Amino acid sequence: MKRILLTILLTVVLCSAWYSPAGADDSQGKKLYNGWCAQCHGYDGDAKSYTDKFSVPKPRDFTMGTYKFRSTPSGDPPTDADITKVVRDGNPGTSMPPWDRFTDDEVKAIVAHVKTFAPDAFKDAGKPITIGTPPKASADLIAKGKELFNKAKCVECHGTAGRGNGEKGWQDNFKNDWGDSIMPADYTHPWELRNGSAVEDIYRTISVGLSGTPMTSYMDSLKDEDRWALAVFIKSLQQQRKLGVALKVKKAASIPAKADDPAWDSVEFMDLPMGGQLMFEPRDFTPLITNVRVRGLYTDKELAFMVEWSDKKPNNGSDGKPADSIWIQFPVKVTEAVEKPYFFMGDKKHPVFLWNWKASAAGDVVEQIAKGNENVEDLPKKDVTVITSYNDGLYRVVYKRALKTGGKDDFEVIPGKFVPFSIAAFDGQNGESGIKGAVSAWYYLMLEPSTPLKVYVLPPLVALFVLVGGVSLSRSLKSKK
Amino acid sequence: MLKIYPIIAAIGLLITVVSVFKKSPFFNFLGLLTLIYGLLKSAGLFMPPFPGQVITMYMAMSVFSLFIYFSIQEKTFEAFLEPMRAVLADDNKLILRILIVFIAIPVFAGYITYEKVKPNYEPPVSARIVHPEPVSSIEFRGKPITIIGLENPLRKDTANFEKNFEAGKKIYYQNCFYCHGDDLDGRGHLSQGYNPVPLPFRGTDTIAQLPESFVFWRVAKGWRGLPSGSGPWNSSMPSFEDFLTEDEIWQVIIFIYEATGNKPRS
Numbered sequence: 001m002k003r004i005l006l007t008i009l010l011t012v013v014l015c016s017a018w019y020s021p022a023g024a025d026d027s028q029g030k031k032l033y034n035g036w037c038a039q040c041h042g043y044d045g046d047a048k049s050y051t052d053k054f055s056v057p058k059p060r061d062f063t064m065g066t067y068k069f070r071s072t073p074s075g076d077p078p079t080d081a082d083i084t085k086v087v088r089d090g091n092p093g094t095s096m097p098p099w100d101r102f103t104d105d106e107v108k109a110i111v112a113h114v115k116t117f118a119p120d121a122f123k124d125a126g127k128p129i130t131i132g133t134p135p136k137a138s139a140d141l142i143a144k145g146k147e148l149f150n151k152a153k154c155v156e157c158h159g160t161a162g163r164g165n166g167e168k169g170w171q172d173n174f175k176n177d178w179g180d181s182i183m184p185a186d187y188t189h190p191w192e193l194r195n196g197s198a199v200e201d202i203y204r205t206i207s208v209g210l211s212g213t214p215m216t217s218y219m220d221s222l223k224d225e226d227r228w229a230l231a232v233f234i235k236s237l238q239q240q241r242k243l244g245v246a247l248k249v250k251k252a253a254s255i256p257a258k259a260d261d262p263a264w265d266s267v268e269f270m271d272l273p274m275g276g277q278l279m280f281e282p283r284d285f286t287p288l289i290t291n292v293r294v295r296g297l298y299t300d301k302e303l304a305f306m307v308e309w310s311d312k313k314p315n316n317g318s319d320g321k322p323a324d325s326i327w328i329q330f331p332v333k334v335t336e337a338v339e340k341p342y343f344f345m346g347d348k349k350h351p352v353f354l355w356n357w358k359a360s361a362a363g364d365v366v367e368q369i370a371k372g373n374e375n376v377e378d379l380p381k382k383d384v385t386v387i388t389s390y391n392d393g394l395y396r397v398v399y400k401r402a403l404k405t406g407g408k409d410d411f412e413v414i415p416g417k418f419v420p421f422s423i424a425a426f427d428g429q430n431g432e433s434g435i436k437g438a439v440s441a442w443y444y445l446m447l448e449p450s451t452p453l454k455v456y457v458l459p460p461l462v463a464l465f466v467l468v469g470g471v472s473l474s475r476s477l478k479s480k481k
Numbered sequence: 482m483l484k485i486y487p488i489i490a491a492i493g494l495l496i497t498v499v500s501v502f503k504k505s506p507f508f509n510f511l512g513l514l515t516l517i518y519g520l521l522k523s524a525g526l527f528m529p530p531f532p533g534q535v536i537t538m539y540m541a542m543s544v545f546s547l548f549i550y551f552s553i554q555e556k557t558f559e560a561f562l563e564p565m566r567a568v569l570a571d572d573n574k575l576i577l578r579i580l581i582v583f584i585a586i587p588v589f590a591g592y593i594t595y596e597k598v599k600p601n602y603e604p605p606v607s608a609r610i611v612h613p614e615p616v617s618s619i620e621f622r623g624k625p626i627t628i629i630g631l632e633n634p635l636r637k638d639t640a641n642f643e644k645n646f647e648a649g650k651k652i653y654y655q656n657c658f659y660c661h662g663d664d665l666d667g668r669g670h671l672s673q674g675y676n677p678v679p680l681p682f683r684g685t686d687t688i689a690q691l692p693e694s695f696v697f698w699r700v701a702k703g704w705r706g707l708p709s710g711s712g713p714w715n716s717s718m719p720s721f722e723d724f725l726t727e728d729e730i731w732q733v734i735i736f737i738y739e740a741t742g743n744k745p746r747s
Binding site: 049050054274278279283285344416444448455463478 | 566569570578582583586587588590591592593594595598599600602604605607650651653654655658659660662663664666668669670671672673674675676703704713715717718719723740
């Protein structure tokens, strides 16, 4: 009897394993998920993971079945294609990379496994909304979108210039469904728009919203054409990065008197992607300043260097958070030799100058000399001045210095010569201060010398010479005939 | 872009063949030069392209030797010069004369001069040695460790291999992934900010070429431990002896080899 019971039991167990709903697909999906997704999303899909303290925004918790990035109406689960899109394209500006190494079948298996963490949520398949053809961007459409941006109150979270600096975005209750503080998107930075930066992506986000966040669906409150107009306006706010190695500083008659002078907008710029300071404690794994834009101008007497970056909330140190701060770093000895000081705060043998500005002393800049991160001294000299502005989510700090300071120990900036510089930026709202902040690698700036006269004179002269030669050769050959 | 060069070579070959039939040494000369140039540039399709200077040198040699070849016999040289003479002096070639001799060549000479005299400011390029000569021994938190011949002690502990792999995975994602990438491909979300950019562990040109002892040394000492001559690279690689124990470094090394399917060189 016992043996029969045991046999039946064994058969039932075997059969149930055979009929498990996810089947063989799941074992491959689970293996891939555990290998390549669980480090961030957790082995149980609950985002309790190795990286949860090292990622901003945090990895998605799959157990609630709530997905931010969907093509389906609010409340519906995402389609398989939606989840596949995230796996394939990644989420720019987060630690979710595009996974292009897997085959389509592998991604399919991963998606199937991800869905098992919240089976109830996927009982009824979501039906994607129709995304038509985007209208052509025109000044009128952008103006209409801008009007809607205010009318639909987008501005309250995303700010007038779309830098994600709206008032509401900084209230204590601005959190997602998991209780984590979140930030509205900065539309001027297309490289970190999680849901994609194409006009269709923006339209989709406006239409269906982002589940689990204060970004709701505008499908019912805005007409289709209005959502397109809004998307076209938001797209127009995006800035393209211009990366490079060296910033060319042009000569000008004078330097604009204010940091927010529109004249600065037409000055050539270069963008510096920022990393975190990870070499020394305290380290910064989650810097929020991802990009710093630099520009420069010089006159016969003066050099001006502008640093510009998005900061959603300015902190001057009075609200219990550290003051926002930025410094430029120059080697004390500028040589054409390849060896530069260590890129962050130099070293004993190769000191660097820091032009250190803090929002707590707005009009002041402290000149320092650093011989490594633990050896920083304030200098008594006052060669450098700053003018600053903070407008609608955008910081601008303009450093000015005489071309020649006369100081023996000062570095010289000679037209035509490349001077290394690097930048560190600290966002007080993100708890950054001291050496915990965003850093850039070494770049160069070069004051572009005026073009030598020979460039205008020699080429036409040579052309004329060759022409004369050709004519005379032709004549002499003809006369011989 | 590179694909245009085989076409240039083919055109050169065509001109050469046609000119042989038409008995025109001048066009033969031009055709051969075009063919050689096209071939030299096409090499870039199969191997690292020749540097511009090398191409200039080869072309100069070709011009020189072909000129000797075509000028060595009086009759051939006469035929060689004929088209040039015709363009310069023939009355019924006036339009061609104006186009080539009076316009194209002077403009070209002016352009070449402009390219030569215009100021060209290039920032200094820094060279670096990617795999420096390994040191023979290091001091790890005050304890001397011989690097040459050192093996990963955790590889012998086969019973705990899974445990060490998982521990290594955790260490990787708490210390390395922001730079070296979720997928160990060197494209972590902070990687763009640094120069040199973080190394990928996938592929055959980094850890696959190294013994584990080398990787241990690089992880333990980071940028600060680079031998003089190959440093400091401005690397943002920390000295992980500040943050990890010896065993933890061996664990993470196991993870990066296993996860990328690479085998350490012995």
